[in-house]
Amino acid sequence: MLTVDYRRLGLRPGERLLDVGCGAGRHAAEARRLGAHVVALDYSDVDAKDAAGTLEAVTVDWPVARTVSGSAMVGDTTRLPFPDASFDRIIAAEVFEHLPVDLPAIAECARVLRPGGTLAVTVPRWFPELICWALSDDYHSVEGGHVRIYRRSTLTDRLSGAGFDIRDRHHAHALHSPYWWIRCMVGAVGENGIEDESSFWVRNYHRLLVWDIMRRPWITRTAEKALNPVLGKSLVLYADKPL
Numbered sequence: 001m002l003t004v005d006y007r008r009l010g011l012r013p014g015e016r017l018l019d020v021g022c023g024a025g026r027h028a029a030e031a032r033r034l035g036a037h038v039v040a041l042d043y044s045d046v047d048a049k050d051a052a053g054t055l056e057a058v059t060v061d062w063p064v065a066r067t068v069s070g071s072a073m074v075g076d077t078t079r080l081p082f083p084d085a086s087f088d089r090i091i092a093a094e095v096f097e098h099l100p101v102d103l104p105a106i107a108e109c110a111r112v113l114r115p116g117g118t119l120a121v122t123v124p125r126w127f128p129e130l131i132c133w134a135l136s137d138d139y140h141s142v143e144g145g146h147v148r149i150y151r152r153s154t155l156t157d158r159l160s161g162a163g164f165d166i167r168d169r170h171h172a173h174a175l176h177s178p179y180w181w182i183r184c185m186v187g188a189v190g191e192n193g194i195e196d197e198s199s200f201w202v203r204n205y206h207r208l209l210v211w212d213i214m215r216r217p218w219i220t221r222t223a224e225k226a227l228n229p230v231l232g233k234s235l236v237l238y239a240d241k242p243l
Contacts, residue, residue, distance in 0.1 A: 021095030025051030164239035171232025
């Protein structure tokens with residue numbers, strides 16, 4: 001399940017991409033599949049290992065991925081271990097809402113991105129996230145949970161303050177908002193986001209989402225596209241570093 005639109009990101013074959021806070025490496029793997037040289041970085045050694053496996057797995061079915069590099073490493077988003085202007089594109093998907101202080105991470109992304117490069121940032125959208133916080137304390141108080149809710153204007157101002165020009169934006173994953181609301185209502189949040197499917201509604205909604213992700217039927221794809229402007233779970237911004 002991808003949140004970033006790679007056409008809006010402007011990624012081209014042969015470019016260098018950094019996926020900060022990569023998690024299991026879903027965005028990093030897609031970038032490698034598209035022919036980019038990829039570095040996936042996460043604070044968690046478990047996630048970094050998972051991302052390494054995901055980056056390797058993509059080479060099985062996509063020959064172009066074998067022609068470019070793909071690596072995963074442990075690192076701190078607020079102190080990136082790379083020289084200035086090291087990357088053409090950077091993705092920070094669902095990362096900044098977890099950081100006690102986000103401005104140093106934004107500044108580091110600006111530092112290691114080359115002039116003319118693009119940063120794609122995704123965060124939980126304000127309204128769906130506000131409902132989750134209202135319904136469940138566990139949703140945001142567990143270890144590794146969300147520490148802030150972003151308004152679009154707040155995130156835009158912070159990116160602009162770091163020298164970025166906001167070029168594009170959209171919302172994603174409208175079908176996921178009700179799923180999280182249901183989980184919060186029935187207390188099925190779980191420590192570190194571990195899914196509790198003991199609830200009938202949570203279990204069956206989850207099956208719907210898996211079916212949608214795996215099969216991508218026209219009915220759910222059309223519905224989500226129509227609902228994203230209203231219920232999209234994620235806000236996605238594309239910010240360019242000026243030449």
